Amino acid sequence: xxxxxxxxxxxxxxxxxxxxxxxxxxxxxxxxxxxxxxxxxxxxxxxxxxxxxxxxxxxxxxxxxxxxxxxxxxxxxxxxxxxxxxxxxxxxxxxxxxxxxxxxxxxxxxxxxxxxxxxxxxxxxxxxxxxxxxxxxxxxxxxxxxxxxxxxxxxxxxxxxxxxxxxxxxxxxxxxxxxxxxxxxxxxxxxxxxxxxxxxxxxxxxxxxxxxxxxxxxxxxxxxxxxx
Numbered sequence: 001x002x003x004x005x006x007x008x009x010x011x012x013x014x015x016x017x018x019x020x021x022x023x024x025x026x027x028x029x030x031x032x033x034x035x036x037x038x039x040x041x042x043x044x045x046x047x048x049x050x051x052x053x054x055x056x057x058x059x060x061x062x063x064x065x066x067x068x069x070x071x072x073x074x075x076x077x078x079x080x081x082x083x084x085x086x087x088x089x090x091x092x093x094x095x096x097x098x099x100x101x102x103x104x105x106x107x108x109x110x111x112x113x114x115x116x117x118x119x120x121x122x123x124x125x126x127x128x129x130x131x132x133x134x135x136x137x138x139x140x141x142x143x144x145x146x147x148x149x150x151x152x153x154x155x156x157x158x159x160x161x162x163x164x165x166x167x168x169x170x171x172x173x174x175x176x177x178x179x180x181x182x183x184x185x186x187x188x189x190x191x192x193x194x195x196x197x198x199x200x201x202x203x204x205x206x207x208x209x210x211x212x213x214x215x216x217x218x219x220x221x222x223x224x225x226x227x228x
Contacts, residue, residue, distance in 0.1 A: 004031035005130050008049060008087075010042035010076065011035075011057040012068060016115075020055070023119050030126065038063050039076045046080055046087050053126055054080065056109075058093035058100065070226060074100065077107040088129050092122070098151050098158075099223050105144045111135035158223055161204045169197040171224040174214045186227065 007024060009032055011017040021032040033049055036042035039062045046054055060072030069075070073091055080089060090111035091104045101112055110129045113121060117138065125135035134141050141147065159167065165187075172178040172186065180198065184191040198210065205220075207213040217224060 003029070005029055005053060005126060006049070006051040007032045007053045007055060007126070008034045008036060008042070008045045008051040009055045010037070010039075010045075010060065010073075011055075012037045012060050024123070024126075027123060030123070037061075038066070039069070039072045039079075042076045043079045043083075046085055047083055050085070051087050052130060054087050054089045055122075055126075056089050056091050058091055058096055058104075074103055074107060077104060077109060081108040090122075090125060090129060090135065092117075097221075098154055102148065102151050105148055113137055158221060160220070160222070162201055162222070166197050166201045166204075167223065168225060168227070169194060170201055170213060170217055170222060172227055173198070173210055174217045174222075175224055175226060176228070 007030060009017055009020055011020070014037065017035050017037065021035060024030045024032055033051055034045045036045050037060075039060050042054065042056065042060070045051075056073045056076055058073040059068050059070055060076070061068050062072060062075065073093070077089055077091070080087060088110045089108060090113070091109045092113050092115055094115050096112065096114065104112060111125045111134060113125055113135065114137070121138055124140075128135045128140040134144050136144070136147050162170065168187065169183055172183045178186070180191050180194045183194045198213070202208065202213050205213065205216045207216050216222075
């Protein structure tokens with residue numbers, strides 16, 4: 001009797017998802033048992049079918065006809081982990097930031113790779129994860145401990161001495177185009193305090209105003225947050 005590695009694919013692009021399914025099923029030991037195109041459907045499929053592997057797109061809509069969420073895959077990961085499911089998740093995306101890799105690993109992802117990777121790497125990644133190891137981009141690793149240490153170090157270097165609150169203020173400026181008054185209301189702090197955080201942030205990165213601060217943040221890929 002043939003033993004299959006059962007797979008659920010979750011991606012909001014039907015053409016990509018269907019093509020991926022056909023490529024995987026060419027392999028004699030792989031079987032796609034369901035597909036999902038939004039977060040809630042992916043979670044339900046995992047809980048109902050208990051697949052060995054969930055191939056999960058990082059950016060998915062939370063529900064039908066909703067806009068794509070940059071946290072879609074991470075929200076699905078959190079739900080699968082919280083359910084106690086034994087399904088192993090491999091996260092894949094067209095692009096992925098260092099901070100997203102850290103969060104995905106901390107939420108239980110066992111593999112991370114880009115959609116641009118060769119099909120052979122994805123297949124090898126699936127088999128590697130099923131054997132109990134992890135898959136990082138293009139290679140197998142025993143655990144993600146070393147990768148986590150490396151990515152944490154990269155993020156810390158990119159903070160340029162900014163405090164967590166300063167990073168939140170810069171995130172509000174860069175990602176949400178918020179005024180000092182709006183930032184003060186969001187964080188429930190005084191507007192003068194916001195101005196102090198902006199001034200300190202500019203001093204630390206060598207910017208002279210909010211525009212230069214924003215340009216620096218984008219150019220150096222500061223670990224900014226989506227606040228909403």
